Amino acid sequence: MALYLDxxxxxxxDAAVADAMDGALREDFGNAxxxxxxxxxxxxxxDAARASVAALVGGEPTEIVFTGSGTEADVLAIRGAxxxxxxxxxxxxxxxxxxxxxxxxxxxxxxxxxxEVTWLAVDxxxxxxxAALDAVLTDRTALVSxxxxxxxxxxIQPIATLAAMAHARGALFHTxxxxxxxxxxxxxxxxxxxxxxxxxxxxxxPKGTGALWVRRGTRLVAQMTGGRQxxxxxxxxxxxxxxxxxxxxxxxxxxxxxxxxxVAALRDTLERDLLAAVPGTHVNGRRDARVAxxxxxxxxxxxAESLVIAFDLEGIxxxxxxxCSSGTLEPSHVLKAMGLDPHDTQNAIRFSLGFSTTADDIAxxxxxxxxxxxxLRTVTAGAxxxxxxxxxxxxxx
Amino acid sequence: xRVVVAMSGGVDSAVAAALMADQGHDxxxxxxxxxxxRPREDGSPxxxxxxxxxxxxxxxxxxxxxxxxxxxxxxxxxxxxxxxxRFVAEYTQGRTPIPCTRxxxxxxxxxxxERAAALEADVLATGHYxxxxxxxxxxxxLLRRGVDRRRDQSYFLFALxxxxxxxxxxxxxxxxxxxxxxxxxxxxxxxxxxxxSRDICFVPDGDYAGFIERRxxxxxxxxxxxxxxxxxxxxxxxxxxxxxxxxxxxxxxSAPAPLYVLSLDADGQRVVVGPKAxxxxxxLEAAEVSWMAGAAPxxxxxxxxxxxxxxxxxxxxxxPLPGGRAGFAFDAxxxxxxxxxxxxxxxxxxVIGGGxxx
Numbered sequence: 001m002a003l004y005l006d007x008x009x010x011x012x013x014d015a016a017v018a019d020a021m022d023g024a025l026r027e028d029f030g031n032a033x034x035x036x037x038x039x040x041x042x043x044x045x046x047d048a049a050r051a052s053v054a055a056l057v058g059g060e061p062t063e064i065v066f067t068g069s070g071t072e073a074d075v076l077a078i079r080g081a082x083x084x085x086x087x088x089x090x091x092x093x094x095x096x097x098x099x100x101x102x103x104x105x106x107x108x109x110x111x112x113x114x115x116e117v118t119w120l121a122v123d124x125x126x127x128x129x130x131a132a133l134d135a136v137l138t139d140r141t142a143l144v145s146x147x148x149x150x151x152x153x154x155x156i157q158p159i160a161t162l163a164a165m166a167h168a169r170g171a172l173f174h175t176x177x178x179x180x181x182x183x184x185x186x187x188x189x190x191x192x193x194x195x196x197x198x199x200x201x202x203x204x205x206p207k208g209t210g211a212l213w214v215r216r217g218t219r220l221v222a223q224m225t226g227g228r229q230x231x232x233x234x235x236x237x238x239x240x241x242x243x244x245x246x247x248x249x250x251x252x253x254x255x256x257x258x259x260x261x262x263v264a265a266l267r268d269t270l271e272r273d274l275l276a277a278v279p280g281t282h283v284n285g286r287r288d289a290r291v292a293x294x295x296x297x298x299x300x301x302x303x304a305e306s307l308v309i310a311f312d313l314e315g316i317x318x319x320x321x322x323x324c325s326s327g328t329l330e331p332s333h334v335l336k337a338m339g340l341d342p343h344d345t346q347n348a349i350r351f352s353l354g355f356s357t358t359a360d361d362i363a364x365x366x367x368x369x370x371x372x373x374x375x376l377r378t379v380t381a382g383a384x385x386x387x388x389x390x391x392x393x394x395x396x397x
Numbered sequence: 398x399r400v401v402v403a404m405s406g407g408v409d410s411a412v413a414a415a416l417m418a419d420q421g422h423d424x425x426x427x428x429x430x431x432x433x434x435r436p437r438e439d440g441s442p443x444x445x446x447x448x449x450x451x452x453x454x455x456x457x458x459x460x461x462x463x464x465x466x467x468x469x470x471x472x473x474x475x476x477x478x479x480x481x482x483r484f485v486a487e488y489t490q491g492r493t494p495i496p497c498t499r500x501x502x503x504x505x506x507x508x509x510x511e512r513a514a515a516l517e518a519d520v521l522a523t524g525h526y527x528x529x530x531x532x533x534x535x536x537x538x539l540l541r542r543g544v545d546r547r548r549d550q551s552y553f554l555f556a557l558x559x560x561x562x563x564x565x566x567x568x569x570x571x572x573x574x575x576x577x578x579x580x581x582x583x584x585x586x587x588x589x590x591x592x593x594s595r596d597i598c599f600v601p602d603g604d605y606a607g608f609i610e611r612r613x614x615x616x617x618x619x620x621x622x623x624x625x626x627x628x629x630x631x632x633x634x635x636x637x638x639x640x641x642x643x644x645x646x647x648x649x650x651s652a653p654a655p656l657y658v659l660s661l662d663a664d665g666q667r668v669v670v671g672p673k674a675x676x677x678x679x680x681l682e683a684a685e686v687s688w689m690a691g692a693a694p695x696x697x698x699x700x701x702x703x704x705x706x707x708x709x710x711x712x713x714x715x716x717p718l719p720g721g722r723a724g725f726a727f728d729a730x731x732x733x734x735x736x737x738x739x740x741x742x743x744x745x746x747x748v749i750g751g752g753x754x755x
Contacts, residue, residue, distance in 0.1 A: 380511075
């Protein structure tokens with residue numbers, strides 16, 4: 001049985017998306033900047049995609065900048081806004097400690113360029129306290145970046161409240177909505193933000209596509225320089241087939257939201273049954289106000305890395321949340337930021353469901369998990385009792 | 398049988414995996430990530446030629462070519478605590494460590510073996526040139542030199558216990574290197590022509606002193622005197638961690654005849670130098686000795702002793718001593734017996750035991 005429960009990493013492509021991309025690849029192959037008919041047809045397909053993506057987030061088509069990934073959208077938002085604001089003397093950036101690497105590393109890069117960066121803590125349930133933001137905002141704050149939903153634990157952040165605070169001090173507000181799009185309704189007006197990033201492959205669109213919504217009038221310096229595509233905000237010939245796919249995926253994501261409660265019910269079943277079947281387990285992060293598909297479960301006394309491999313050998317794809325460059329697993333910076341005990345930052349498994357996940361799938365995981373966990377615990381306990389468990393040595397060091 | 402193969406990205410472990418798979422075993426490829434592989438913030442790569450992302454990439458490609466499941470496991474913390482810290486500490490104590498041996502006994506055939514067991518693997522195979530077999534008559538596992546004597550790595554494996562050997566497989570130990578490459582070509586493995594790695598994997602540029610000084614502030618500030626056997630100062634140096642017994646190059650001393658490092662005194666930061674003849678020793682003592690048979694021989698016996706990787710094992714008399722120690726008296730004097738290196742004792746091509754030269 002092959003069972004995919006890693007939809008926060010990526011999703012299977014929707015058949016309608018693949019069909020639409022196929023047409024754009026084979027027939028409407030034109031360059032959207034060209035004057036002739038081929039160019040015009042490609043341009044028309046891009047326009048339709050732009051309208052669809054705008055509708056997904058509640059914005060206007062002219063406010064959408066297509067990018068090559070969610071990461072690129074985050075980088076364009078943060079670096080682009082930072083560069084635009086630098087001359088005004090605002091050189092202070094506030095980001096949360098549970099952001100995706102796309103935001104974290106971009107903030108670090110700005111810090112190396114002399115920006116002041118404030119890291120916003122989360123509480124033990126994985127949520128930012130708005131009072132904490134209020135305390136660090138200054139008249140020099142240029143931008144605040146807080147994700148809408150966390151990729152590892154799924155918690156939804158109080159973006160509207162945070163954005164209002166930032167605006168009260170004259171700062172812009174960016175949100176990384178990569179893990180929220182397709183999992184909860186998004187309305188940029190209600191959130192009151194300035195910038196929002198999404199990624200196509202997280203909601204059954206193609207990889208290599210992303211978009212940044214930029215509130216009309218927001219100053220942004222292009223990071224990819226060249227031609228005048230995307231209103232001179234992102235140069236380079238548009239990936240028409242990919243973006244056509246992104247547009248179809250965005251439209252389907254909106255309609256599929258009607259089915260999200262079923263996904264949430266399956267997730268809740270998984271948590272209830274898994275916690276009952278496997279002793280020494282707990283859910284990480286707040287259980288309400290989470291995206292519907294995500295569950296982060298700690299298995300006491302095991303290394304998550306080994307459990308992910310053991311699950312994979314059984315045909316069950318899950319994840320620890322964050323993977324580094326070589327594909328190995330590191331202690332989760334999100335769980336660390338929540339103040340978890342060091343052991344508990346390395347025993348957590350992320351299950352992320354999709355719209356195709358069934359009750360049988362959940363039952364299968366719950367049936368297989370106890371034996372796998374028991375085996376790993378036996379081995380770990382044996383190693384520890386012989387006093388040469390290197391992992392323990394490392395932790396104590 | 399389910400087999401976990403430790404894949405380094407080199408041709409030997411790739412062929413080890415291929416051989417096990419071709420024998421019909423259920424093989425899982427695993428690489429150990431031993432360092433933080435991220436590039437540095439200034440954009441330069443974290444490591445040079447070895448233990449790098451390139452090696453993990455090569456291991457992944459080899460596993461894919463063989464159709465094997467493959468995983469990278471993160472052993473950064475363990476490697477740092479068990480291997481790198483010790484390496485630094487030994488050098489600053491005036492010894493010349495062999496991190497590969499610690500890595501084999503304390504990491505590969507310990508933590509990785511346990512991880513393999515958790516995946517229901519019966520054995521752990523590596524690409525070492527050595528042979529392991531079970532001797533019914535003696536009721537124990539034997540560790541012997543690999544068939545390819547020039548590549549033999551039994552020297553690095555002496556510290557494995559019977560329990561570890563029982564779960565170890567060295568599939569290329571029965572082959573010559575040329576045969577290993579030929580096998581790799583016949584299986585179209587992408588690493589068939591990959592050059593051999595040299596040096597210690599976490600110091601790919603070979604600059605041990607620089608590595609130690611980046612990790613240890615004491616070493617960074619260390620300085621001391623070169624002295625001759627009578628204690629007369631001949632010059633100054635930047636710390637005993639920069640030297641190894643038998644070293645001639647890089648001393649920066651001028652003398653009528655070439656000078657060699659004879660011994661290192663970490664407490665006094667003294668490097669004792671002298672002529673080549675003074676390097677020769679006829680005896681050594683080893684500590685933390687492990688015996689393949691599980692117990693020391695009852696009486697002194699004839700044996701061969703190998704005192705560094707590139708040393709031709711020399712004959713003499715092996716004498717077990719109390720406190721997990723052993724003495725060895727060579728028939729003929731041997732140059733450069735360096736504390737911190739392993740002394741491995743052989744009966745023909747069979748490992749009897751070994752310990753750390755003190």
